[in-house]
Amino acid sequence: MKTDYLISNKYKIPGWILLITGIIAGVFLIASGLESNLLQVKVFALYNGDSLFSDNEGFFKIIENSIIDEIITLFIIIGGLLVGFSKEKVExxxxxxxxxxxxxxxxxxxxxxxxxxxxxxxxxxxxxxxxxxxxxxxxxxxxxxxxxxxxx
Incomplete structure:
Protein backbone atom coordinates (compact mmCIF):
# COMPACT_ATOMS: atom_id res chain seq x y z
CA MET A 1 0.00 0.00 0.00
CA LYS A 2 1.31 3.43 -0.96
CA THR A 3 1.31 6.06 1.82
CA ASP A 4 3.47 8.87 0.44
CA TYR A 5 2.05 11.40 2.87
CA LEU A 6 3.30 9.56 5.97
CA ILE A 7 6.71 10.15 7.54
CA SER A 8 9.02 7.66 9.21
CA ASN A 9 7.95 5.98 12.43
CA LYS A 10 11.05 7.37 14.19
CA TYR A 11 9.34 10.78 14.45
CA LYS A 12 6.43 9.51 16.57
CA ILE A 13 8.19 9.71 19.98
CA PRO A 14 9.65 13.21 19.41
CA GLY A 15 6.15 14.17 18.21
CA TRP A 16 4.56 12.92 21.44
CA ILE A 17 7.17 14.82 23.48
CA LEU A 18 6.47 18.08 21.60
CA LEU A 19 2.68 17.58 21.67
CA ILE A 20 2.42 16.75 25.37
CA THR A 21 4.88 19.50 26.34
CA GLY A 22 2.93 22.00 24.23
CA ILE A 23 -0.44 20.99 25.68
CA ILE A 24 0.81 21.14 29.28
CA ALA A 25 2.49 24.51 28.69
CA GLY A 26 -0.60 25.79 26.87
CA VAL A 27 -2.94 24.78 29.69
CA PHE A 28 -0.56 26.40 32.19
CA LEU A 29 -0.44 29.62 30.11
CA ILE A 30 -4.22 29.74 29.81
CA ALA A 31 -4.68 29.03 33.54
CA SER A 32 -2.23 31.82 34.40
CA GLY A 33 -4.22 34.39 32.43
CA LEU A 34 -2.75 34.33 28.90
CA GLU A 35 -0.43 37.28 29.60
CA SER A 36 3.24 36.49 29.78
CA ASN A 37 6.32 38.65 29.48
CA LEU A 38 8.47 35.54 29.30
CA LEU A 39 10.87 35.50 26.33
CA GLN A 40 10.21 39.12 25.35
CA VAL A 41 12.22 39.68 22.15
CA LYS A 42 12.21 41.81 19.02
CA VAL A 43 10.49 39.98 16.18
CA PHE A 44 9.58 40.66 12.57
CA ALA A 45 5.83 41.12 12.08
CA LEU A 46 4.17 40.94 8.68
CA TYR A 47 1.50 43.24 10.09
CA ASN A 48 1.25 44.99 13.44
CA GLY A 49 -2.14 46.41 14.31
CA ASP A 50 -1.70 46.51 18.07
CA SER A 51 -3.71 49.68 18.63
CA LEU A 52 -5.24 52.55 16.71
CA PHE A 53 -2.89 55.10 18.23
CA SER A 54 0.37 53.20 17.82
CA ASP A 55 3.26 54.67 15.86
CA ASN A 56 4.40 51.17 15.03
CA GLU A 57 1.23 50.09 13.21
CA GLY A 58 1.51 48.75 9.68
CA PHE A 59 3.13 46.14 7.49
CA PHE A 60 6.64 44.70 7.84
CA LYS A 61 7.55 46.01 11.29
CA ILE A 62 10.02 45.00 13.97
CA ILE A 63 8.15 44.82 17.27
CA GLU A 64 8.85 43.60 20.78
CA ASN A 65 6.73 40.62 21.72
CA SER A 66 6.64 37.67 24.10
CA ILE A 67 7.12 34.61 21.91
CA ILE A 68 6.12 32.00 24.50
CA ASP A 69 2.62 31.56 23.02
CA GLU A 70 4.07 31.16 19.53
CA ILE A 71 6.51 28.51 20.78
CA ILE A 72 3.70 26.62 22.53
CA THR A 73 1.58 26.80 19.37
CA LEU A 74 4.44 25.44 17.26
CA PHE A 75 5.05 22.61 19.76
CA ILE A 76 1.39 21.56 19.57
CA ILE A 77 1.11 21.81 15.78
CA ILE A 78 4.46 20.22 14.92
CA GLY A 79 4.08 17.55 17.61
CA GLY A 80 0.54 16.79 16.45
CA LEU A 81 1.61 16.50 12.83
CA LEU A 82 4.50 14.20 13.75
CA VAL A 83 2.25 11.97 15.88
CA GLY A 84 -0.67 11.98 13.46
CA PHE A 85 1.27 11.40 10.28
CA SER A 86 4.09 9.08 11.34
CA LYS A 87 3.84 5.54 10.05
CA GLU A 88 2.96 2.76 12.44
CA LYS A 89 5.45 -0.09 12.88
CA VAL A 90 3.08 -2.19 10.78
CA GLU A 91 1.33 0.00 8.21
Missing part, protein backbone atom coordinates in the same frame (compact mmCIF):
# COMPACT_ATOMS: atom_id res chain seq x y z
CA UNK A 92 -1.24 -2.28 6.54
CA UNK A 93 -4.67 -1.80 4.95
CA UNK A 94 -6.42 -1.99 8.33
CA UNK A 95 -4.29 0.85 9.77
CA UNK A 96 -4.83 2.81 6.56
CA UNK A 97 -8.62 2.41 6.96
CA UNK A 98 -8.47 3.41 10.65
CA UNK A 99 -6.38 6.47 9.75
CA UNK A 100 -8.74 7.54 6.95
CA UNK A 101 -11.89 6.94 9.00
CA UNK A 102 -10.41 8.78 11.99
CA UNK A 103 -9.45 11.76 9.84
CA UNK A 104 -12.91 12.04 8.31
CA UNK A 105 -14.56 11.59 11.73
CA UNK A 106 -12.29 14.26 13.28
CA UNK A 107 -13.13 16.84 10.59
CA UNK A 108 -16.88 16.20 10.76
CA UNK A 109 -16.89 16.17 14.58
CA UNK A 110 -14.77 19.33 14.71
CA UNK A 111 -17.19 21.24 12.49
CA UNK A 112 -20.20 19.99 14.42
CA UNK A 113 -18.61 21.34 17.61
CA UNK A 114 -17.73 24.58 15.80
CA UNK A 115 -21.34 25.00 14.61
CA UNK A 116 -22.59 24.59 18.19
CA UNK A 117 -19.98 27.08 19.44
CA UNK A 118 -20.95 29.56 16.69
CA UNK A 119 -24.58 29.41 17.78
CA UNK A 120 -24.01 29.66 21.53
CA UNK A 121 -20.71 31.55 22.11
CA UNK A 122 -20.31 35.28 21.40
CA UNK A 123 -17.97 38.25 21.49
CA UNK A 124 -14.34 37.81 22.52
CA UNK A 125 -15.00 34.36 23.95
CA UNK A 126 -15.80 33.23 20.40
CA UNK A 127 -12.38 34.49 19.31
CA UNK A 128 -10.86 32.17 21.94
CA UNK A 129 -12.94 29.30 20.51
CA UNK A 130 -11.52 30.05 17.06
CA UNK A 131 -7.96 30.12 18.40
CA UNK A 132 -8.41 26.73 20.08
CA UNK A 133 -10.10 25.46 16.92
CA UNK A 134 -6.81 25.55 15.04
CA UNK A 135 -5.68 22.61 17.21
CA UNK A 136 -8.85 20.57 17.58
CA UNK A 137 -9.03 18.77 14.19
CA UNK A 138 -5.53 17.38 14.68
CA UNK A 139 -6.15 16.50 18.34
CA UNK A 140 -9.52 14.86 17.57
CA UNK A 141 -7.81 12.81 14.84
CA UNK A 142 -4.98 11.65 17.11
CA UNK A 143 -7.35 10.71 19.93
CA UNK A 144 -9.78 8.89 17.63
CA UNK A 145 -7.07 7.04 15.67
CA UNK A 146 -5.27 5.85 18.79
CA UNK A 147 -8.56 4.89 20.45
CA UNK A 148 -9.62 2.77 17.46
CA UNK A 149 -6.13 1.28 17.16
CA UNK A 150 -6.16 0.24 20.82
CA UNK A 151 -9.59 -1.38 20.46
CA UNK A 152 -8.45 -3.47 17.47
Missing amino acids: DEFIYKLRKDSLVWAIVFNYMVLIIMTIFIYDFTFFNVMVYNMFTPLLFFIVRFNFLKSKA
Whole structure:
Protein backbone atom coordinates (compact mmCIF):
# COMPACT_ATOMS: atom_id res chain seq x y z
CA MET A 1 0.00 0.00 0.00
CA LYS A 2 1.31 3.43 -0.96
CA THR A 3 1.31 6.06 1.82
CA ASP A 4 3.47 8.87 0.44
CA TYR A 5 2.05 11.40 2.87
CA LEU A 6 3.30 9.56 5.97
CA ILE A 7 6.71 10.15 7.54
CA SER A 8 9.02 7.66 9.21
CA ASN A 9 7.95 5.98 12.43
CA LYS A 10 11.05 7.37 14.19
CA TYR A 11 9.34 10.78 14.45
CA LYS A 12 6.43 9.51 16.57
CA ILE A 13 8.19 9.71 19.98
CA PRO A 14 9.65 13.21 19.41
CA GLY A 15 6.15 14.17 18.21
CA TRP A 16 4.56 12.92 21.44
CA ILE A 17 7.17 14.82 23.48
CA LEU A 18 6.47 18.08 21.60
CA LEU A 19 2.68 17.58 21.67
CA ILE A 20 2.42 16.75 25.37
CA THR A 21 4.88 19.50 26.34
CA GLY A 22 2.93 22.00 24.23
CA ILE A 23 -0.44 20.99 25.68
CA ILE A 24 0.81 21.14 29.28
CA ALA A 25 2.49 24.51 28.69
CA GLY A 26 -0.60 25.79 26.87
CA VAL A 27 -2.94 24.78 29.69
CA PHE A 28 -0.56 26.40 32.19
CA LEU A 29 -0.44 29.62 30.11
CA ILE A 30 -4.22 29.74 29.81
CA ALA A 31 -4.68 29.03 33.54
CA SER A 32 -2.23 31.82 34.40
CA GLY A 33 -4.22 34.39 32.43
CA LEU A 34 -2.75 34.33 28.90
CA GLU A 35 -0.43 37.28 29.60
CA SER A 36 3.24 36.49 29.78
CA ASN A 37 6.32 38.65 29.48
CA LEU A 38 8.47 35.54 29.30
CA LEU A 39 10.87 35.50 26.33
CA GLN A 40 10.21 39.12 25.35
CA VAL A 41 12.22 39.68 22.15
CA LYS A 42 12.21 41.81 19.02
CA VAL A 43 10.49 39.98 16.18
CA PHE A 44 9.58 40.66 12.57
CA ALA A 45 5.83 41.12 12.08
CA LEU A 46 4.17 40.94 8.68
CA TYR A 47 1.50 43.24 10.09
CA ASN A 48 1.25 44.99 13.44
CA GLY A 49 -2.14 46.41 14.31
CA ASP A 50 -1.70 46.51 18.07
CA SER A 51 -3.71 49.68 18.63
CA LEU A 52 -5.24 52.55 16.71
CA PHE A 53 -2.89 55.10 18.23
CA SER A 54 0.37 53.20 17.82
CA ASP A 55 3.26 54.67 15.86
CA ASN A 56 4.40 51.17 15.03
CA GLU A 57 1.23 50.09 13.21
CA GLY A 58 1.51 48.75 9.68
CA PHE A 59 3.13 46.14 7.49
CA PHE A 60 6.64 44.70 7.84
CA LYS A 61 7.55 46.01 11.29
CA ILE A 62 10.02 45.00 13.97
CA ILE A 63 8.15 44.82 17.27
CA GLU A 64 8.85 43.60 20.78
CA ASN A 65 6.73 40.62 21.72
CA SER A 66 6.64 37.67 24.10
CA ILE A 67 7.12 34.61 21.91
CA ILE A 68 6.12 32.00 24.50
CA ASP A 69 2.62 31.56 23.02
CA GLU A 70 4.07 31.16 19.53
CA ILE A 71 6.51 28.51 20.78
CA ILE A 72 3.70 26.62 22.53
CA THR A 73 1.58 26.80 19.37
CA LEU A 74 4.44 25.44 17.26
CA PHE A 75 5.05 22.61 19.76
CA ILE A 76 1.39 21.56 19.57
CA ILE A 77 1.11 21.81 15.78
CA ILE A 78 4.46 20.22 14.92
CA GLY A 79 4.08 17.55 17.61
CA GLY A 80 0.54 16.79 16.45
CA LEU A 81 1.61 16.50 12.83
CA LEU A 82 4.50 14.20 13.75
CA VAL A 83 2.25 11.97 15.88
CA GLY A 84 -0.67 11.98 13.46
CA PHE A 85 1.27 11.40 10.28
CA SER A 86 4.09 9.08 11.34
CA LYS A 87 3.84 5.54 10.05
CA GLU A 88 2.96 2.76 12.44
CA LYS A 89 5.45 -0.09 12.88
CA VAL A 90 3.08 -2.19 10.78
CA GLU A 91 1.33 0.00 8.21
CA ASP A 92 -1.24 -2.28 6.54
CA GLU A 93 -4.67 -1.80 4.95
CA PHE A 94 -6.42 -1.99 8.33
CA ILE A 95 -4.29 0.85 9.77
CA TYR A 96 -4.83 2.81 6.56
CA LYS A 97 -8.62 2.41 6.96
CA LEU A 98 -8.47 3.41 10.65
CA ARG A 99 -6.38 6.47 9.75
CA LYS A 100 -8.74 7.54 6.95
CA ASP A 101 -11.89 6.94 9.00
CA SER A 102 -10.41 8.78 11.99
CA LEU A 103 -9.45 11.76 9.84
CA VAL A 104 -12.91 12.04 8.31
CA TRP A 105 -14.56 11.59 11.73
CA ALA A 106 -12.29 14.26 13.28
CA ILE A 107 -13.13 16.84 10.59
CA VAL A 108 -16.88 16.20 10.76
CA PHE A 109 -16.89 16.17 14.58
CA ASN A 110 -14.77 19.33 14.71
CA TYR A 111 -17.19 21.24 12.49
CA MET A 112 -20.20 19.99 14.42
CA VAL A 113 -18.61 21.34 17.61
CA LEU A 114 -17.73 24.58 15.80
CA ILE A 115 -21.34 25.00 14.61
CA ILE A 116 -22.59 24.59 18.19
CA MET A 117 -19.98 27.08 19.44
CA THR A 118 -20.95 29.56 16.69
CA ILE A 119 -24.58 29.41 17.78
CA PHE A 120 -24.01 29.66 21.53
CA ILE A 121 -20.71 31.55 22.11
CA TYR A 122 -20.31 35.28 21.40
CA ASP A 123 -17.97 38.25 21.49
CA PHE A 124 -14.34 37.81 22.52
CA THR A 125 -15.00 34.36 23.95
CA PHE A 126 -15.80 33.23 20.40
CA PHE A 127 -12.38 34.49 19.31
CA ASN A 128 -10.86 32.17 21.94
CA VAL A 129 -12.94 29.30 20.51
CA MET A 130 -11.52 30.05 17.06
CA VAL A 131 -7.96 30.12 18.40
CA TYR A 132 -8.41 26.73 20.08
CA ASN A 133 -10.10 25.46 16.92
CA MET A 134 -6.81 25.55 15.04
CA PHE A 135 -5.68 22.61 17.21
CA THR A 136 -8.85 20.57 17.58
CA PRO A 137 -9.03 18.77 14.19
CA LEU A 138 -5.53 17.38 14.68
CA LEU A 139 -6.15 16.50 18.34
CA PHE A 140 -9.52 14.86 17.57
CA PHE A 141 -7.81 12.81 14.84
CA ILE A 142 -4.98 11.65 17.11
CA VAL A 143 -7.35 10.71 19.93
CA ARG A 144 -9.78 8.89 17.63
CA PHE A 145 -7.07 7.04 15.67
CA ASN A 146 -5.27 5.85 18.79
CA PHE A 147 -8.56 4.89 20.45
CA LEU A 148 -9.62 2.77 17.46
CA LYS A 149 -6.13 1.28 17.16
CA SER A 150 -6.16 0.24 20.82
CA LYS A 151 -9.59 -1.38 20.46
CA ALA A 152 -8.45 -3.47 17.47
